[in-house]
Amino acid sequence: MFGSHNQKSMPLADGSHICEEVRITGEISASKPLILFGQVDGNIDAVSVHIKSTATVNGDINAQKVIVDGTVCGIVTADKVRLSASAFLNGEVRSGGIEIDEGATIEAKFNKEKELNG
Amino acid sequence: MDKLGNKTIIGAGAKFTGTITDARTIEIHGHVNADLTADKVTIGEKGRFDGAVNASLVVVSGEYDGDMEAGSIWATATARISGKVQYNTLQMDRGAALNCHVIHNWVGDTKNQHGNVNTEDEITDVPDADGLEAGNPEKSVPVSGESEKKSSKKKKGA
Numbered sequence: 001m002f003g004s005h006n007q008k009s010m011p012l013a014d015g016s017h018i019c020e021e022v023r024i025t026g027e028i029s030a031s032k033p034l035i036l037f038g039q040v041d042g043n044i045d046a047v048s049v050h051i052k053s054t055a056t057v058n059g060d061i062n063a064q065k066v067i068v069d070g071t072v073c074g075i076v077t078a079d080k081v082r083l084s085a086s087a088f089l090n091g092e093v094r095s096g097g098i099e100i101d102e103g104a105t106i107e108a109k110f111n112k113e114k115e116l117n118g
Numbered sequence: 119m120d121k122l123g124n125k126t127i128i129g130a131g132a133k134f135t136g137t138i139t140d141a142r143t144i145e146i147h148g149h150v151n152a153d154l155t156a157d158k159v160t161i162g163e164k165g166r167f168d169g170a171v172n173a174s175l176v177v178v179s180g181e182y183d184g185d186m187e188a189g190s191i192w193a194t195a196t197a198r199i200s201g202k203v204q205y206n207t208l209q210m211d212r213g214a215a216l217n218c219h220v221i222h223n224w225v226g227d228t229k230n231q232h233g234n235v236n237t238e239d240e241i242t243d244v245p246d247a248d249g250l251e252a253g254n255p256e257k258s259v260p261v262s263g264e265s266e267k268k269s270s271k272k273k274k275g276a
Contacts, residue, residue: 016129026136
């Protein structure tokens with residue numbers, strides 16, 4: 001059982017990855033990319049956040065780059081925000097550059113701000 | 119990304135505070151302060167975990183402080199563990215540092231450990247002995263049990 005574990009096989013040791021069935025409650029801050037498939041209840045502070053279609057975030061997101069394919073309820077503050085067709089957003093977006101694909105469900109307030117995160 | 123399958127990773131440079139539930143396999147290379155329930159937990163060499171862990175397998179290469187309940191624990195050479203640890207099986211590599219309360223948790227094993235109690239039950243459970251139980255308490259030796267069997271057959275025959 002122990003021997004089968006290969007410690008060198010860490011494909012994504014750089015970034016963080018929260019998989020689908022996982023539920024997390026609390027604060028996350030990451031200096032490397034964060035990819036979410038599961039549910040996060042809490043605030044996120046990261047360089048880049050990718051919220052996949054299976055993911056849900058209930059909380060504020062603060063990052064340089066945010067891609068939303070899933071569900072977000074909260075305030076998204078980022079230099080660049082991309083809401084794809086499957087995105088569901090409820091809250092507020094504060095961003096210098098916002099991109100929205102056709103089909104995204106949005107119930108939010110938008111603020112265009114410049115260079116929020118330097 | 120799909121290669122990772124069901125693995126959750128808290129990467130290096132990530133900090134997390136809170137609770138994590140339903141994680142199957144989780145790797146921690148960052149700094150986590152949380153309560154965690156998972157199947158398999160790996161704390162990487164540069165990872166640090168503070169908080170309670172409940173898992174079937176925990177591989178510790180980094181720093182751990184908290185209350186751990188695990189089926190199996192592997193402390194590799196770089197492991198530093200403090201707090202309290204309950205386990206069924208433990209492996210320590212040369213160099214691992216355990217500064218903690220260590221408890222071999224027998225809960226899972228007690229059934230097997232006291233198996234001899236069950237052997238007595240098995241003797242009394244000999245199917246043919248059913249009709250004779252009234253006159254013969256459980257302490258009957260197997261040999262005598264066989265003789266009783268025969269006698270019971272005789273009775274049936276008569």
